[in-house]
Amino acid sequence: MTVNHMIRTSWALALCLVCSVGRAEITLDVGYLKIAVPTPPTLSDLDPIPENNGLAGAETGLQDNLTTGKFLGQGYTLTHETVPEGDDPLAKAAEMLAASPFLILDAPAETLLAIADLPQAQNALLFNATAGDLSLRDADCRANLLHTLPSDVMRTDALAQVLVKKRWNDLVMITGVFPKDIAYAEAIRRSLRKFGLTLSDEKIWDAGADMRRTAAQEIPLFTQDFGDYDALIIADELHDFGRYVLYNTWAARPVVGSEGLSARTWYPVIEQWGASQLQSRFEEQHNREMTSQDYAAWAAIRTLGEAMTRTNSTDIKTLRDYILSDAFELAGFKGRPLTYRTWNGQLRQPIALVHPRALVAQAPLEGFLHQTNELDSLGLDRPESKCEAY
Amino acid sequence: MKALLSSTSVVCAMVASTAWGGEIWVTNEKDDTVSVIDTDTLEVIKTYETGERPRGITFSKDFSRLYICASDSDAVQVMDPETGKILHDLPSGEDPEQFVLHPDDTHLYIANEDDAITTVVNTQTRKVVAQIDVGVEPEGMAVSPDGKIAITTSETTNMAHWIDTQTQQLFANTLVDSRPRHAEFAKDGSEMWVSSEIGGTLTVFDTATQTERAKISLDVKGVHPDRVQPVGFEFTTNDTHAFVALGPSNHIAVVNAGTFEVEEYILVGRRVWHMAFNADKSRLFTTNGVSGDVTVIDVASRKALKSIKVGRFPWGAAFRPSP
Known part of the structure; x- marks a missing residue:
């Protein structure tokens, strides 16, 4: 077979890939819901919390998903809503869940649980991208609530x-x-x-x-x-x-x-493992530095993207099963594949030890061993967690 | 004195074992320099300054020009290797990380990591010929021996993108495991190999059909699988074996390219990135990013012979015969 012939053949074989560029055949709709909470005054105003904290990360993750999706005929949308202080978060959550079962949440622990327990959420996949509460990974865990932010x-x-x-x-x-x-x-x-x-x-x-x-x-x-x-x-x-x-x-x-x-979880001084690429991509898009909350929201939408890339499905059960399977791995710019703990839905991840000018160390530190995964030396390990929803 | 004598005899043996002389050029990512290693004496003989954050490095066919990806200078620099002088920059697009020189000796295919683009530059006219949209964070670059196909791998999209070099268009996009870093054609272009850093695997494609022929898992005893992260790799004479850098596991894997089995793991320096062979492929030189050195491996015995201190964070490597 001549090489010309070879290329013609491969053109034919790849035809569906080529024609699908830029035109999505399946689309995953993702919601982002922020429940506004009062923030107490602090002594210094040096570091205001960005208005789009978290959401900006989801937007960068959306771009990453879209770029990948265009080669596979897969599309993504991101819809965001904010519930002002005093308004009913559950009504808005129910409304968003009616539109799409994939929802990233910026909310305090008790609101997260109330949303996860909504009838409309029973066949949904929710991501906690803001609350570090241990209880959510412990006795108060929910099978429909994954956690991309590390626990405290x-x-x-x-x-x-x-x-x-x-x-x-x-x-x-x-x-x-x-x-x-x-x-x-x-x-x-x-x-x-x-x-x-x-x-x-x-x-x-x-x-x-x-x-x-x-x-x-x-x-x-x-x-x-x-x-x-x-x-x-x-x-x-x-x-x-x-x-x-x-x-x-x-x-x-x-x-x-x-x-x-x-x-x-994330900090501007993290530059190893390709992290500087995510940092610069984020800064270019949002004109500010990427926070831990941005990272957690990025990881949530990228989790969905990675699962859809590999399964070519928008079916919630297919995606959830894949995300919690051994096959799932997210390249999260932390030097190791990120995976979910199957006992409480927590995203396993290395944690950076930083001062404002440099990375000092990355945990798990060398020498802290674990029988299955050193990353499980951080946070609630399987025998410790009282989570029974999984 | 005895130690001195024995080390001298080792050096003599090394010199005798090499068919002809040459140099390995290594980019030092955090020193903005290239180090030149003599493949016989195994010493650094010259260090030249480059643009900011040099990574990918390759010579023109006649070795009269050295191309360097100066990532943070957003340029591909052209150096005269005789003098170490930068002759000029090529337009490269933003943040060039790796590139490959087409067999026509004229066109460079460059991965623009920050822009999700592959840029094609004519090195003679110094003009951009094409820019091709690829996945997020393109890095690995390869070109088939007949020059018909170029490959870009994208780290966050997790794909190998197949470019028809006549039309400069993508004709296939194939998924691989997480964070693909490097690509090479093998066996006269009939196979195309991709390393996946976070996936910990090598994927072997059949070039004609762009379908997966094999997937090779790498697994270093005593090292957690998460830390076994294949990046750069090169083939031995006749493509019988691939030597694969495994990043922070500090090992090189020797993969049988016929059976796709891993035959051996060789301990080298810390966070090993890329590599280059000497003239007769009897020795392999690996860049060890974190330890800041280059490990010399005897290919036949699969033993590490020596570590050579270079600059900070050595990354790319390229061979040229002694002038």
């Missing part, structure tokens, strides 16, 4: 691995008063117990207390009675006071947790 405990386990590695065994903690701070502090305590570290003292930073001078002036006094320790943990998930603790502590000790050396 995955992040605090990642931090604990670094503390073990550095032999910073003796720790103290300052906790804020907001529910997210308290939940993070609880995750920290759990991780320190898991990895055999000691929390020798804790204090609460209460902005309402008698703080008559600036935070910077208060911190040395506030931290004086911690005495000696290896590292100070900050539980300040709203980034209210924590930024003023660094370099203001009484003892010259590193600061970790919500500030300082911090465990993040």
Whole structure:
């Protein structure tokens, strides 16, 4: 067979692929629903939360899916809605689920559960891209709710691995008063117990207390009675006071947790494993840096895209089964394939340990072994999870 | 003294075993340089400056020109390898990562990683001939020995895109496992191989039909499968074996290209990326990104002979005979 002939033959064989470019034969409609919640004021306005936090990531993921889809005759749409504070999130969720069973959610834990329990959601696939609550991966799990954002405990386990590695065994903690701070502090305590570290003292930073001078002036006094320790943990998930603790502590000790050396799902300093390509693609599209919430929403829509690419189906059962199967793997720019835990629907993923200028380490750290997958040294492992929905 | 003597004799043996001399040119991604290694003495003999973040590297047919993908300079640079001087830049599209020189010695097919485009440049007229829409993050580039087909692999779309070089149009798009990084034609062009970094596999296509002939799983004992990440690979004489870089597992796999079985794993430096053979393919030089060195492998015995320190994050490699 001559090569010319060979090319003609292959043209014929590839005909359906060629003619399908730019014209979708099947289309997957994805919804993105944000439930607005009040955000308490913080001491600094340096880092405002972007208006399109999360949604922007979904939009970048949509572009990735569309580019791939055009070679396969597969299309995607993304519809987004925001429920203002005080409005009924369930009515809007039910409306969106009537249009498409694939829904990415930016909502607090109790609203996520209420949406997952809607009659309209029983044959749906929901993605939690914002809530780190452990309970959602534990007894409160739902079979129709996957989690692309790591649980808080995955992040605090990642931090604990670094503390073990550095032999910073003796720790103290300052906790804020907001529910997210308290939940993070609880995750920290759990991780320190898991990895055999000691929390020798804790204090609460209460902005309402008698703080008559600036935070910077208060911190040395506030931290004086911690005495000696290896590292100070900050539980300040709203980034209210924590930024003023660094370099203001009484003892010259590193600061970790919500500030300082911090465990993040995604962060602008992550550039390895092709991450800089996702970062630059995102920045070009949205003119800002990509956040953890953006990443989780990106991973959710890319999960659907990867499943549709491989199955050529928009059927919810086919896609869900594929996503939870051994065949599924998402290339998430974290150096390893990302897969879902089949016991609670959590997306397994490495966690970055960063400071504002560089990546320090990536968990799981070398030496933290696991009988099946080292990534399961982070967060709720199969025997620990009380989830029974899967 | 004894140690010195024995190491001298090793070097003598090495020199004697090589048929003729040559150089391996290595791009140092984070130093913006190329290192030139003498394939006989196994030492770095020259280092030249390049544009920003050099990655893909290849010579013209007569070895009188060196083409370098300077990714962050958004250019393909043309260097005179005799002097190390950059002669001029070629228009390359944004963020060129890898490329392949067509057998006509004129057309470069360039993967523009940030733009989901393959750019075709005429190196003589220095003009862009075509830009072809491909998947997200194109990287691996190959061209068939007869020059009729060019391949681009796209990392996030997970496809090999088949380009008809006469029309500069895609004629097929074939799915492979996650994050395809490198492509090569083998066996006179009858097969086309693609490595999938995150999938941990090699896919072998039948070129005539673009259908999958084999899928090769790679599995290094004692290394978690997630860390076995095939990237660059090259074929030995007569395409009997493929030597496959496995990234952060720090090994090279030796794959029998007839049976598609893995015969051996060779330990090299950290995060091994790409490779080039010496003149008679008796030695293989691998770039080890994280350890910043090049491992020399004796192909017959499949043993690592030596590590050669180069610049920071060595990435691409290309051979030329000694001038």
